[in-house]
Amino acid sequence: MSQAVLHPGPVERRSFLNWFLGTGVGAFLASALYPVTRFLIPPRVEESTAASVALDLKAAAVRPNSGQIFKFGKQPGILVRTPAGELRAFTAICTHLQCTVQYREDLQHIWCACHNGHYDPVSGKNIGGPPPRPLEQYTANVRGDKIVVSRSASA
Numbered sequence: 001m002s003q004a005v006l007h008p009g010p011v012e013r014r015s016f017l018n019w020f021l022g023t024g025v026g027a028f029l030a031s032a033l034y035p036v037t038r039f040l041i042p043p044r045v046e047e048s049t050a051a052s053v054a055l056d057l058k059a060a061a062v063r064p065n066s067g068q069i070f071k072f073g074k075q076p077g078i079l080v081r082t083p084a085g086e087l088r089a090f091t092a093i094c095t096h097l098q099c100t101v102q103y104r105e106d107l108q109h110i111w112c113a114c115h116n117g118h119y120d121p122v123s124g125k126n127i128g129g130p131p132p133r134p135l136e137q138y139t140a141n142v143r144g145d146k147i148v149v150s151r152s153a154s155a
């Protein structure tokens with residue numbers, strides 16, 4: 001009788017082993033399935049609600065054939081002064097896989113480094129590479145010596 005107290009029987013060891021392996025397998029499955037689930041069902045990303053933004057740069061300082069990234073709400077935008085001197089603004093999020101685009105002075109257009117995507121700097125139209133759609137175009141106006149970028153044409 002005292003021997004049963006000092007040495008647990010095979011049933012107790014087996015149940016402990018089953019519990020131990022079961023929780024280990026459960027933890028492994030949870031750690032493997034959680035990232036897969038988050039990838040398949042991503043969390044909601046809030047849309048940027050900013051309607052317009054005044055950029056912290058003077059219009060005269062933006063030289064032709066150049067571009068720069070700015071923050072439009074929570075998302076990046078790109079301001080372009082075309083080689084002809086027109087100011088244009090677009091979302092800076094590539095329509096392919098959402099990389100941030102940039103302006104290439106040597107190519108004289110907007111370019112995405114991720115997969116060599118190309119966009120027209122005047123219209124934002126996708127002109128080369130994998131991007132399936134044009135960049136969303138914003139309106140860029142000069143007010144005083146500041147540049148104001150807005151979503152609508154009336155800003």
Ligand code: FES
Nearest residue numbers: 094096112115117
């Ligand atoms: S993410 Fe821009 S070309 Fe693929």
